[in-house]
Amino acid sequence: MNIAIFCLGGSQERRDAARSARADRFFDRDTGLQRLPEFFAQFGW
Numbered sequence: 001m002n003i004a005i006f007c008l009g010g011s012q013e014r015r016d017a018a019r020s021a022r023a024d025r026f027f028d029r030d031t032g033l034q035r036l037p038e039f040f041a042q043f044g045w
Contacts (some may be wrong), residue, residue, distance in 0.1 A: 006039070008032035 007018045009029035018026075027035065039045065 006032070 004025060005018075005021075005023040006025045006027065007015060007023045008027050009032065010018070010026075015023075015026055
């Protein structure tokens with residue numbers, strides 16, 4: 001099963017922890033918020 005895990009914002013320490021937990025896409029807060037409509041359309045959220 002392939003599930004994309006997106007992370008928005010967070011310190012480098014938190015990003016490293018998320019990466020260890022298999023997160024694979026990281027966006028700073030502003031970029032992530034701008035891209036939310038795209039994700040909604042793409043993934044049918």
